[in-house]
Amino acid sequence: MRIEALVVIKALADETRMRILAVLSREPLNVQEIQRVLNLKQSRVSRHLKIMERAGLLEGHREGAFVYYKYHQSIPHTPGLIALFASLGLIQNSRLMSDQAHWPASNEALLLPDEYGEDLERLEQLLEERRAATIDHFEQLQTGQEIGQQELVDSNYYRQGILRLLPDEPGVVADLGCGGGELSAMLARRVGRLICIDQSANMLERARRIIDSPQVEFRLGAIEHLPLGNAEARTVIASMVLHHVPDPDSAIREIVRVLAPGGRLILVELEQHRQEYMRSHHADFWMGFPLQRLKSMLGEAGLDVQVVEQGAGEGTLQCLFLVATRSIAAKAQAATADERQVVLNAT
Template sequence: MLENASSPLPWFKALADATRLRLVRILSRHELSVGEIVAVLGMGQSRVSRHLGILVGCGLLASRREGAWTFYSAAAGGEQAALLAALAPWLAAAGPEADLTAVAAVLRERRQETRRFFNAIAPDWATLRREVLGDLDPGDLVRAVMPETVALAADLGCGPGELLPVLAERAAAVIGVDSSPSMLALAERRTAGLPVGVRMGELEHLPMADGEADFLVVCLTLHHLPDPAAALAEARRVLADAGRLVVIDFAAHEDEAMRRRFGDRWLGFSREKLSEWLDRAGFDLADWSEHPVNRGLVAARAVAVPRQPVRQGEPHERHAA
């Protein structure tokens, strides 16, 4: 039998190996870097890379190069994704439970590393941020799209609370969420006397109730997270149906030094990638603007609104971005 583009033979050949089944199983759940995969499987990098190459070559896995790092995940579309979805009940048992425990440990270490970094640099964070943003004031970007009156606004990943007083200008109540105790302590001092409360928590598991907020800001935070898509899904959960989400982050870039100096995990995001995640979370992208800053970087502001359910007999039209 000849192999061709429409033949499933290369897929089944690739899956006929215990290590590759383990890889597909864990990468169907999480996107991981090569180093993280090596840590999970407990194998040498050359051996892991060989198996990854086979799975990427037949399209069962996708690779994403970002600066000096390469990330791997299961195919998200096409016939290969359909095959993996059909095999999901069997793939769920295609490896030892220790693999999933190891993945959980890797993700936990990601979060702890980020928390340690921000606890350490909290006092200097405003200076470091100005080093990159220059004259750009994120507060101005938020004011330009914030309604005149808001019942409850929240800054997700609030850091030392620079945007909390801005939100308090128009919101009756404000919540700042961050995972760093040192950052939250600074935020509390900055907002003394204002209708602002802070809560400790991860953006992928927000300490907020469903539909609690009317206006959300995620400013220069997504690029630090292990799973930005999960954070956007959580933002949709806590945002009221008539609410608004503002995401300010770097457009995609190749400045690898940002990882070392600022603890960045992602080197920014393309409009297409952020739109994809927003769509998957249940948002429509209503506005997009770009603002040059220092180091040759560009800060992008995305404004998103919850997608409203389609009434019977009405076509589903998304906001033009």
């Protein structure tokens, strides 16, 4: 979608819409959540969303009974709009804009209304409730409870697919959202060093009980803030974890941070479906993803998608397998960007 500069400026000529855009640049929200975060009536929120969606500033994705809105990052190549979005604190969220220029990120530079500070506090409270609900689900999950989804998702099928997609020399492997360790146990027999990561202490303890290897390390942490250093992993596996994350784009960017240049991401996800059971019984935030959306997310994060496969095994829901690599040139590009920043700061 092409965004016309004049339409964008008109759409943002309202403090409430500026607040909405700033909040949605941080996290996808539905109408009820936007209403709560901005402390507004639903009729006002819906009217503003329509204006912003027509202007191309927002995009919505339906998930069951709800539509989640997020900031649309297709920003036009005009210095004026780049400066406008920088002043709203959105500059760091767009690779296009970061390629065009570097802008200060201090709060003094923002043109947002005073109410935005309170918006952020309410947003953080909402996000903490989301995280707590997901963690609580997996903390309470007992061995065998996941069997209920076996008719829908053939876990053995996609785990075998992951093993087949492993590179010959995987290096340090990070298994994100390792759960009870079923896949991790298979990986431990195939790789030299494995880091198992999950945000649930209960899941990590279950994984420890079935994996006994000095080459396997267990770390507690969420995919949005991985307990990994920059470029620490040569191979990252994100298996059926992205649909639990409210902001998958942010999760992919975090994966890129920990992935070494030339490293490989193996992403396995459900294709978009309508099985509400997966949301109500298994804490799924998204009901799968269209293939094109996954490819777009990976591409926008700077990854090169090289392999795409699809299949269901003995399940009814389709599994999508994507293999993407981080360009070896990424490190050099990042260094060049740092050099540009030094020059800009010196002028």
